[in-house]
Amino acid sequence: MEKVRELWKNFNDLLSYQIYDSENIHITIGTFLTIVIGVVVVTYVLRIIHNIVVKKLPEADKNKFVSIFSFLKYLSYILVIIVILHSSGVNLTVLLTASAALFVGLGFALQNLFQDIISGILMILDQSIHVGDIIEVEGKVGKVFEIRLRSTRAITRDDKVLIIPNHIFLTNTIYNYTQNHNITREALNIGVAYGSNVKLVTEILTEIAEEQKGVLKNPEPFVQFDDFGDSALIFSLNFFISDAFRVPRMRSEMRYKIDTRFREKGITIPFPQRDVHFYQHGPISLKKE
Numbered sequence: 001m002e003k004v005r006e007l008w009k010n011f012n013d014l015l016s017y018q019i020y021d022s023e024n025i026h027i028t029i030g031t032f033l034t035i036v037i038g039v040v041v042v043t044y045v046l047r048i049i050h051n052i053v054v055k056k057l058p059e060a061d062k063n064k065f066v067s068i069f070s071f072l073k074y075l076s077y078i079l080v081i082i083v084i085l086h087s088s089g090v091n092l093t094v095l096l097t098a099s100a101a102l103f104v105g106l107g108f109a110l111q112n113l114f115q116d117i118i119s120g121i122l123m124i125l126d127q128s129i130h131v132g133d134i135i136e137v138e139g140k141v142g143k144v145f146e147i148r149l150r151s152t153r154a155i156t157r158d159d160k161v162l163i164i165p166n167h168i169f170l171t172n173t174i175y176n177y178t179q180n181h182n183i184t185r186e187a188l189n190i191g192v193a194y195g196s197n198v199k200l201v202t203e204i205l206t207e208i209a210e211e212q213k214g215v216l217k218n219p220e221p222f223v224q225f226d227d228f229g230d231s232a233l234i235f236s237l238n239f240f241i242s243d244a245f246r247v248p249r250m251r252s253e254m255r256y257k258i259d260t261r262f263r264e265k266g267i268t269i270p271f272p273q274r275d276v277h278f279y280q281h282g283p284i285s286l287k288k289e
Contacts, residue, residue, distance in 0.1 A: 038080040119166035120149040136175035191232030193268040
């Protein structure tokens with residue numbers, strides 16, 4: 001019994017051994033071991049919570065929660081360390097006061113970072129953007145291939161990576177082409193000369209849309225007579241596709257076909273014309289040198 005008491009006393013003395021000792025801060029081996037145990041416990045608890053939350057989610061959605069739990073893990077570590085130090089008698093007020101200027105500077109420097117992180121968490125929870133969505137941001141179209149806690153990455157139509165800070169999705173207007181479904185309606189504007197056979201124009205445009213690879217048969221493509229323009233009759237060829245990412249290439253292919261078919265049928269695509277009138281207020285004198 002005496003040996004047990006002696007061992008316990010020695011163990012307590014070991015835990016009470018001062019690693020760092022100053023007027024306001026006293027850190028012992030016991031405090032350090034408590035911090036290590038607290039970090040380990042938090043890690044396993046968050047891992048269990050993560051497994052429970054993502055258990056029934058699709059694989060694509062599981063990857064989204066990795067960033068959230070990484071952020072929560074580091075935040076929990078900080079809170080655990082602060083609580084343990086405070087419980088051990090460490091005067092945190094002195095540390096916070098001494099580091100006030102540093103914290104203010106870090107606050108301004110990390111303002112945008114935390115704004116992006118909070119926006120990323122809200123995006124993931126709100127499910128407003130998914131991997132594979134086709135979005136338009138500030139006039140640039142891209143297909144999302146990765147959603148991170150701070151930024152979202154998309155590949156543009158010219159195979160360039162677009163890195164978008166997540167706060168953009170909360171502060172700006174974003175077009176999501178595939179939010180409701182993958183099918184989108186696209187349009188191609190065409191002008192023909194006045195006097196053209198509008199029924200023939202409609203038939204040609206409809207045939208070209210029906211023949212074009214990638215254009216859906218249902219819903220069917222259709223042609224609209226939009227307006228009487230300054231120099232042309234304005235038509236729009238409307239069609240539906242399931243891959244909005246390929247629109248520029250499809251439009252180019254259809255324009256080639258339209259130009260060829262119009263030439264065969266004698267339909268002219270006019271260029272802008274203007275009438276210029278000169279008003280003479282006096283005689284025009286021609287001087288000979």
